[in-house]
Amino acid sequence: MLTYPNKGDKLFLGSTKTYCVVGDLLGDGGQGRVVQVMLDGQPYAVKWYHPYYHAHDPGLYERLRQAIDQGAPNASFLWPIETVSSPDVSGFGYLMRLRDARYRGLSDLKWGKDHKRYVRRTNRILATIGYNIAECYQCLHLKGMCYVDLNEKNVFFNPADGDTLICDNDNVDFDSQAKLEVGTPGFMAPEVQRGEARPNVLSDFHALAVLLFELFMLHHPLMGRASLKYPIEDVGIPKLFGTNPVFIFDPKDDSNRALASGEHPEAAFAGAIAVPRWRVLPSFMQDLFVKAFGDGLHTPQARVTEGTWRRAFLRLRDLTFPCANPDCGNDNYFDPERFKSQPGPPKCAYCGQPLKKPVRMRIDNRLVMMNLGVSLYPYHIDSGRPFDLAKPIGIVAAHPLKAGVIGLRNLSDTNWSSTLPSGESVDVPPGKSALLETGVTISFGRATGEVRR
Known part of the structure; x- marks a missing residue:
């Protein structure tokens, strides 16, 4: 019996005689591989699990069936439509919508202009992405589910308008019965990282805050100067993310503060890229991140909720305005206090030209x-x-x-x-x-x- 379906094979949906036909391989990951399929003349995608993954996650099939029966929280989720199997191939997979090629991964935002995967970003688009991500997870949580393994690889966005898609939804579980012991280091809540709790809605709140911080700062919120003390693969992960997490912009504790460029030979690994971005972020957004990575690190009930993030991102989006320099093309945040407190007009955070009051x-x-x-x-x-x-x-x-x-x-x-x-x-x-x-x-x-x- 085959291990994986091949191009041209038929995969049957659920227990029916309806089938889709396997096309090209789209990707291969730790859980399985994704192939394009055709169903009733329309393209879809199928995720087919590696044989060894069944033993790693024995509750996978039951969880998939629950997700299929429950239905997608909203249209942004590339949600399981139906399980698929074949009499000639061992194992199973699930059918989902095919991701539009216009959508890019969040990690693409970190590339510089000289990289082939560079994506031009504006603060308004980033605020829109942040709003959409928070809305998606609020819809998920309102259905009594938690995402379990929320990280930057699960989210895709359209650079033109900030529309967002959520993938890898086979990780989703019901909050009251979550058993899956998975997570991505750096996104797991401290109590989950320490092995004191299973993933739940409150741990999702932490992962969401990390994701949103990285969206704007392009750096992890807990990797400041303290991260230079440890080999990240060994001692660093449990200390920085579990036993002794400290926000890189914590106003009361500078033991893990972000290092500015030029302050240390390895400042790039300790938050240098985030320092100038943090300075121009409006104070109400800074306050939310301080709450998320202050009290929220130690008290799960104190974490910032999706509704609070949504309101903040709408407010932030409304405050963006373009630089008047035609060679710049970036947008800034309007801060009345900045205009009042400085002797001259504030300067664009990107090109340095004076900003015209909008x-x-x-x-x-x-x-x-x-x-x-x-x-x-x-x-x-x-x-x-x-x-x-x-x-x-x-x-x-x-x-x-x-x-x-x-x-x-x-x-x-x-x-x-x-x-x-x-x-x-x-x-x-x-x-x-x-x-x-x-x-x-x-x-x-x-x-x-x-x-x-």
Whole structure:
């Protein structure tokens, strides 16, 4: 009997006579190999397990069946559709959607511009990815499940819009009965790393925080100067991630602080790349990471939840604005205190050119940068819909005839009312635009926005 299916073989779905036909090999990993298949004229993927993996994970088949019966938490999960088997091949696998070639792995964000796998990133796209990741795992947890082995290899993103896909969903288990003893060093919660607890939702919260920190800082949150003391494969992993974890930006304990570039010959391994990124990260985001890797390291119940991350990433996304230097193309975070405290305008974190204060709108306690192409969503104007991004209600657009003049086009189905600095009131019906100039206010019905420039 064969060990793996070959190209052209038929794999049968569940206990039915429906089959898919094996195509090209897509990848080979520690658990199994992934092949493309055709089913009813459409491409899918099948993960077929290595023979030895069955003994390593005896509850795998039962867990897969539970996941299939439960259904995907949301459309971002490349979820098991059905188990597959063949009378001519030992073992089994599962059918899933085929990942679109446009999606890239999170590790690709770490490559420099001279590498073939380099992906251009903006802070707005990163905030969108962070939001989507947190939303995915909140949906998973709300179904009573935990991911168990959350790490950077499980997440893929579309560089164009930040859309996110979650793979390797055969690791998922029900939180109340999780038995799988797996995990990726550096992502496992300290109590799991020490062998004191099994993976659960609270350990997922830790792994999620690590993933989000690496997304923005491109470095691990617990690998500072203390990591240079140990051989990471031997003593380093249990000490840094289990028995003595300390955040590299801990405001009270500098024993493992990140080393700046040039401070040590091996500063690159101790957080040098994260130092400049941390300095420009708004304080509310810094506070969340300090909480996640402060109290959260020792008290699982104190970890940052997915809903808190989602709110923070929407706020962060709203604060991004582009550098005015046409040769730069990067975006920065608007920090009112930075503009007030410095004698001159703050400089772009990437090219060093002075930043031009952006057009912005204050909607209740929310600040939104009015960049060309930016959309407003229901969450901006309705506190009862904090995560509603389904359909934009407005978009910032340039005036068709007047250079430098921008407006907010009404994409909703209700009338807005705009008040100009002169006191004149102007109706803004659907399809029309409200001027975005200092002193203008726009009433959206449930909320009012004030424009500043």
